[in-house]
Amino acid sequence: MSLLKNVGTIGSLTMVSRVAGMAREMIFSRVLGANEVTDAWFQALIIPNVFRRLFAEGAFSAAFVPMFSKRLHSGKGGAENMEAARTFSQDVISVFVPVLIALTAIFEIAMPGVIWLLADKPVDPTSFDYSVDFARIMFPYIFLVSIVTLLTGMLNSVSRFGPGASFPIILNLVLIGTLLYVETTGLGVEAMGYIVAWAVPAAGVLQLGWLVYWAHVEGFRPRWITRPRLTPEVKRLGIIALPAAIGGGAYQINTLLQVYFLNQLDGSTVSWMNYADRLNQLPLGIIGIALSTAILPSLSKFIGAKDDAGAARIQSNAIELGMLLTIPAAVALAICSEAFITIIFQGGRFTMEDAAMSGRILAILVLGLPAYVLVKVLVPSFYARSDTKTPVYAAFAALAVFIGFNVAFLQRFGVEGVAAASAIGAWLNAAILYTVLRLRGYYRADWALIGRVARQLIAAAAMGVALYYAQDYLADYYAAGLFARLVAVGALVGCAGIVYFAVAFAIGAVSRDRLKAYTKKRVPEAS
Structure with missing residues (x-):
């Protein structure tokens, strides 16, 4: 399977829908506000x-x-x-x-x-x-x-x-x-x-x-x-x-309960959460859903042929590629949350105060983004083995944590607490899925994969430091005209990409051999 090619094809089609939805929300925020x-x-x-x-x-x-x-x-x-x-x-x-x-x-x-x-x-x-x-x-x-x-x-x-x-x-x-x-x-x-x-x-x-x-x-x-x-x-x-x-x-109950908890709070909480989640969902849809769709057929083929090594190799490469793209996206959205919300949504009836609130929510919400992608990548291992129950149990466990956290801390932490509860639930969901796979002997992340993901975190941290200082130099552009906003978002994204991948290549978080491996029909075992 050419993992990178399949993910790119599916991701690009998803991108069209997500970008159209983003354009809709950009206009909605300016016309109707929060x-x-x-x-x-x-x-x-x-x-x-x-x-x-x-x-x-x-x-x-x-x-x-x-x-x-x-x-x-x-x-x-x-x-x-x-x-x-x-x-x-x-x-x-x-x-x-x-x-x-x-x-x-x-x-x-x-x-x-x-x-x-x-x-x-x-x-x-x-x-x-x-x-x-x-x-x-x-x-x-x-x-x-x-x-x-x-x-x-x-x-x-x-x-x-x-x-x-x-x-x-x-x-x-x-x-x-x-x-x-x-x-x-x-x-x-x-x-x-x-x-x-x-x-x-x-x-x-x-x-x-x-x-x-x-x-x-x-x-x-x-x-x-x-x-x-x-x-x-x-x-x-x-x-x-x-x-x-x-x-x-479980997922749909979570959505309705989120609305319920948001309605207990003062302010335009439903609108603020909607705008923040739009940016959170963009990398999740492009990366997580694309990976999940791309690896299921290959996992099913390897598992059906009782080729455990092949299935594990596909799983590891999906995790590595998912984290390679998701970790920097999460860090960038967390560091520049208010900047991105202001650039994309602020204007018309959507005020700077609305942008600040949505930005605070986004900064917390994206802490769960890598976990959401891991869930999307791990669930196909169960589906390929005709096990549809375990992902359900994990999802309901995450739902229980989401409910418990909000019942205990809703009034103390407010809308930021609702976002934090979603992130915590996502990490619990991912942890349960991985633990079950490991206990059943289906999959265990090797040290080579863990080492590369750790180096991805280091590269993302370096990128985060660069963005933290770079965003101050561009502050005057965030709420300016269209061209200025495009310059600002282009500069932030460009800075993030250059720093992240430069450091990632320098410390071995990614290499040309690994990128070539993703494009081969049968990915060689990671070394």
Whole structure:
């Protein structure tokens, strides 16, 4: 496997989505700022997104795609297989659509109770109304994007990956266009919030239209309103999806509980956390998700062939490459947190005080970034061995620590404590996964790897010192015009890259031989 090539390909595709999302947030911060309206807006968007990730993109996709692909690619082939796949998907749709409609209706009616549970404290009636209204407007998006996910699974099964990979861009483009429009209207923040909220389901309609078109191109023309057919295969789909939903629950419960704890604090905490997490998620998505996706097939191949040495080699190289890129990203974001937040988000209604608060949150949040990437890199070792339970146990242990820390220290440490609890939970999650792998004899980091990671830390520390002093010289550029901000971020990133890799090469944290090794189809054992 060419690890560097695969990670680069997947990471670059992820980068397009992340950059589009970053552009959306940059405009959002300037147009709407950080206030009770944006707190309500972000909270309202989180609710359908949690259900989307938990059921549509998580449990349902994990169960539906293998069953659909089996019908499409097994048996006699040709038209008979296509017909079997169509019949199965139609049966699923006949049950899936009514369930989604019912779920949407229940939440539309119960939304005041849902918002009250997330707040669990006396709230301003106006702020409460914003939250309920925005959530009711945006929640139907789960219905639309769930159908999109089903169609994406069907298209991926026939190797048509483009439509499914590109549909998230539609949401970002629609929101960017809407934000730019409302800024010209002269409306107040409240009215603009409502218009931007309606843009979410509107984007969902466009996303659905995009996927329906490509489904028709590939010969899939499902009927959306039919009598429900609860066949044995549809029941089996539900039985498979339920454990997957429970397994993914820890991460989504964490997201909702984070909103709950943030709502107990004064200030625009939900908005501040959202902007900070945007920068935290950028390297996680590009590095962690890309590595996780890239190594699973190779790990499965080596483990299936009982080549433990090959599997360990892949695991070590993934950890080394992940830390090589993540550790400097975490240090740079921690040292220059307020500078980066100011450069990217400050302006318009997003004040310098908002930037300072988001910067303080980011500085703590990124302390868990290497752990998040390690989790992404270690989990495939369990999946490749058909063990989906252990990562779930580790995730729930991290969730328990997150809850306990906030219950004990929320009022003492405030929003920074919520960020710290997330970082601590991530490190516990990574530690549990590694410990289990080592105890079971599946994987043990050798001293060569530990030595290189230690040298990466030294190089990152040198980079951090350079950034600490360099950022003061550029302070006048952070809140200036666009060109000045680009100069500032370019100078900071350039300084970080030059110092880090210069020191890393000098002390052996990375070498040309190691970089060449990542590009070979079969990476030689580390020395």
